[in-house]
Amino acid sequence: MKGQEWYQATEVAEEYDEKRFSRGGRYIDRREKRAVLDALGRVDGDRVLEIACGTGRFTVMLAERGADITGLDISGPMLQEGRQKAAQAGVADTIEFMRGDAGRLPFPDNHFDSVFAMRFFHLADSPATYLREMARVSKQQVFFDTFNRFSTRSLYNWLLPMGSRLYGSREVRALVSGAGLTLADADHDFIAPYGFYREVPDWIARPFRNADVTLGDTPLGEPLASVSYWDVRL
Numbered sequence: 762m763k764g765q766e767w768y769q770a771t772e773v774a775e776e777y778d779e780k781r782f783s784r785g786g787r788y789i790d791r792r793e794k795r796a797v798l799d800a801l802g803r804v805d806g807d808r809v810l811e812i813a814c815g816t817g818r819f820t821v822m823l824a825e826r827g828a829d830i831t832g833l834d835i836s837g838p839m840l841q842e843g844r845q846k847a848a849q850a851g852v853a854d855t856i857e858f859m860r861g862d863a864g865r866l867p868f869p870d871n872h873f874d875s876v877f878a879m880r881f882f883h884l885a886d887s888p889a890t891y892l893r894e895m896a897r898v899s900k901q902q903v904f905f906d907t908f909n910r911f912s913t914r915s916l917y918n919w920l921l922p923m924g925s926r927l928y929g930s931r932e933v934r935a936l937v938s939g940a941g942l943t944l945a946d947a948d949h950d951f952i953a954p955y956g957f958y959r960e961v962p963d964w965i966a967r968p969f970r971n972a973d974v975t976l977g978d979t980p981l982g983e984p985l986a987s988v989s990y991w992d993v994r995l
């Protein structure tokens with residue numbers, strides 16, 4: 762698993778949000794949160810599991826919307842950031858943060874209504890194993906994102922400290938059906954990659970993001986997108 766050790770460092774965890782989601786990175790944070798909300802819909806009272814919850818960006822957001830949510834991550838320092846965020850948001854009592862390995866989930870079959878993972882599959886050496894495990898503990902829905910092989914992401918992927926696994930659409934569709942799941946919806950975005958947005962100030966990011974969204978709405982949007990969001994059902 763790429764990055765399993767990388768995210769154990771306190772310094773990495775403390776800087777995680779600031780490095781990725783300030784400046785132009787705000788457009789990424791907003792879009793990812795919308796992707797999760799669109800896919801999960803109303804979560805009030807639902808039992809939800811977030812795999813690789815990291816600093817709790819989505820965990821806290823869903824707790825605020827009434828979900829009965831568990832956030833699981835292998836890194837203690839990342840979970841610590843999540844606990845702080847939950848306390849600041851006043852939802853610490855309604856979230857269970859749990860240290861654990863996504864490859865061996867400590868839950869019975871069909872335990873959750875929905876199970877999702879954001880920014881996790883690019884780290885996975887054996888995605889089929891993780892997807893099967895997510896499907897096992899979910900009653901009805903699994904949601905996740907991937908970074909795409911034939912996209913601007915591939916231009917700088919080799920520069921990243923641990924690289925990322927990039928996926929083709931056919932590969933994801935095969936993974937989904939291999940796990941006994943059915944693809945309900947897929948959304949594709951970010952022709953300019955995340956790595957660009959996080960490095961530039963808002964006044965540069967904004968016009969790029971507008972152009973990105975405009976181009977994304979044309980037939981070129983899907984083939985050029987660097988990120989895909991996959992909503993699958995059992």
Ligand SMILES: C[S@@+](CC[C@H](N)C(=O)[O-])C[C@H]1O[C@@H](n2cnc3c(N)ncnc32)[C@H](O)[C@@H]1O
Pocket residue numbers: 762763764765768769812813814815816817818833834835836839861862863864878879880881884
């Ligand atoms: C890129 S971060 C994403 C965090 C969060 N999902 C987000 O989007 O902000 C990847 C996360 O995966 C976690 N991780 C890596 N391998 C894992 C594993 N085998 N089981 C659970 N979590 C894992 C890391 O500790 C890290 O918090």
